[in-house]
Amino acid sequence: MQNRNSSNSLVTLLEKNRYIIWSFILVITIIWGYAWVLMKESLDYMGPFTFNAFRFGIGSLTLLGIIGILKLELPAKNEWKHLIIVGILQTSIVFLLVMYGLRFIDAGKSSVLLYSMPIWSSMFASKILGEKLAGVKVIGLTIGMAGLLTILGWDIVLVQDMQVIFGELLIIIAAISWGASNVYYRLKLQDIGKLQVTAFQMLFGTIGIILAAVMMEWGEPIHLNANSIFYVLFTGVLASALCFSLWFLLLSVIDMVTATLSTLLVPIFGLLLSALILGEELTTGILTGSVLIIAGIGIAQLSKRRKE
Template structure:
């Protein structure tokens, strides 16, 4: 299927599928931590996802080496997003509920706006400032300094690591924005995933030693789902969507991921759907949406 062959309706449906996939991968990844250590979980998932991407590229006849000018974006996405973000998110999720984790992780667009002004010279308008304030209010509500157990070092560490991971993802987005592309983004995805896998496996051996777990049907099923759908299929689908829908429509549509992630975590893992978490999620999503809407739309 050619990139331009999707109708708007098909692209919107495919975007909905991506939201469902990425929303469900959070409780799935949380469940995997019952069987695997966090870095090995990330490494194995990355290797399976890379293999599936290779198969997809071969099927499309598009397995081509990246050109020299695209190597920086291969390494930036592979190391900052697929490696650092994934490791920090998985390690942090050991001590944080999956629902709270997905909300913290999706604060990424909120960090992009002010950093884009600082590093890329993009305008930091009043609307983006208001959106950032809404997002920060949502973070304050999540932590609630008066009620948060600051004596629980595991909880503090877990929340902090996930937020740090979101900032690494933001750094990756900033570089992608400023990169002058030579090849197609999807053609580079397999090399980004391969870069991440080549770093994650040694990191897992270094920090966690040889993998110590017993293969079981639930573990295999969870890992295959997370890798195949969460990495390979979802990235393939979002690439198709990006070629068929305006970037603003896609970015706003992806705000459904933390919403669906919280619902799935509550249903699948029995996590309590706290009112403060729902309210903070609403504030963060409103803030991101305000900052992402085009000027004319916002004025209307």
């Protein structure tokens, strides 16, 4: 009861102070943007699948611990199979492809391509959930797709590096899988608390990642030192578990359109921090495509808000 009262008091505080809300959003999106830098650097110390196994193993255990502390209700037995499917789509497939793709392309570009997810979510929602795509939303999604094609087209025509193009396609497939998981969640798991869904789908997704790491990277060297341990703890505990917990608290006081628009700060910070810390080049193709993707998603979401 005390935990629930504390949570309600914090929600009340957030509702009364919008500056605190936007400060939290800014901090969370910066952390998520910086996580892309660490994901890229982690490849110097261990295989991509092994890093994900450490990251999400620690992250899911932390989330389960938070659920235990808050004494939240566990999902029903008939919901476990849906959590497994979401875990495979949203954690296993997405981050196995993302981390493997990072071997070939820059972290900043990867963050932009993955956060094209709302484009794919909207398309799946239109086909599966029967949501109408009309007017400004179609324009926004078209602009977003043009941004994807700009980045790919630039590398196909000018860079002509098949490894780079392969890595980009992996990230785009990851974005499609993420979009599919969102629609599946709305079909099967919408009545469960978001924190519980995230914790258990991450747990089941981690099992898939561990299996991939054992099959693909067994026997490969793992260099555990101050840097690599920091990367795992930062991305697993802070960026995954704690930031998601705070994010779900924010979702109780802000609408989903504002939340979606806020997440577009992540690829922006991902691009900037990757350029500053890793020295990644921001080419005309990347910048043009990124602006189009972010603007397109923003336009599509703003049209939804106007309709509501």
